[in-house]
Amino acid sequence: MSRYRPPRTAGTPLITPEGEARLRAELHELWHVRRPQVTQAVSEAAALGDRSENAEYIYGKKMLREIDSRVRFLTKRLEKLKVVSERPSDPGKVYFGAWITLEDEAGEQTRYRIVGPDELDLKQGLISIDSPLARALVGKPLDAEVLVQTPTGTRAWYIVAIEYRDQTFS
Structure with a gap:
């Protein structure tokens, strides 16, 4: 072998x-x-x-x-x-570098930041732009529903807040 x-x-x-x-x-x-x-x-x-x-x-x-x-x-x-250090032209949508607060169907909220694959750290809430969740989030506006295929089946989240450094959109 x-x-x-x-x-x-x-x-x-x-x-x-x-x-x-x-x-x-x-x-x-x-x-x-x-x-x-x-x-x-x-x-x-x-x-x-x-x-x-x-x-x-x-x-x-x-x-x-x-x-x-x-x-x-x-x-x-x-x-x-x-x-990538500049803010996107439309800060009301999810793009690279955004902090996103998601709410699942049970009402639990989680917060993630979309970063590069070299920065991945789930304990700090940093997810890779290459991950299925991040790919589903990119380009979505506030209050959008996001469906992601997980090993346990399809899960739905709702975008509750989008933040870029010192700006917050909720």
Whole structure:
């Protein structure tokens, strides 16, 4: 059986200014803080002698490969991303970067922000623009009903509020 796995699709190349700042901070942390620390540890471990049986050396080299891989990914990804910082021309509809308050049929409200795939964090209410819910929401006005196919069946939500940074539409 082959170990080949096709590359994962990168997703929509959009990002919020906050998301770009987080990725740049991670890149800076990896390149200017973590990598020099690990490099120093590997040098010290190599000075101890036989590298083939030196767990600290082997682990350090593995960490360097992981850091370098992530740095390459972040560098290439940041070059391709388009930062979306301006408000849409029609702020009464849902677009990228919007905070949306949804109400389900039971009356429970949830709040999500549509962001790029690199910023996805459900605990903070950040959903990817590539997700089925976000795709169903984009372009919809306030008070619109949104139907989304979920693993448990079709669910309906109603758009209760749309916010873009300091503007609120409800």
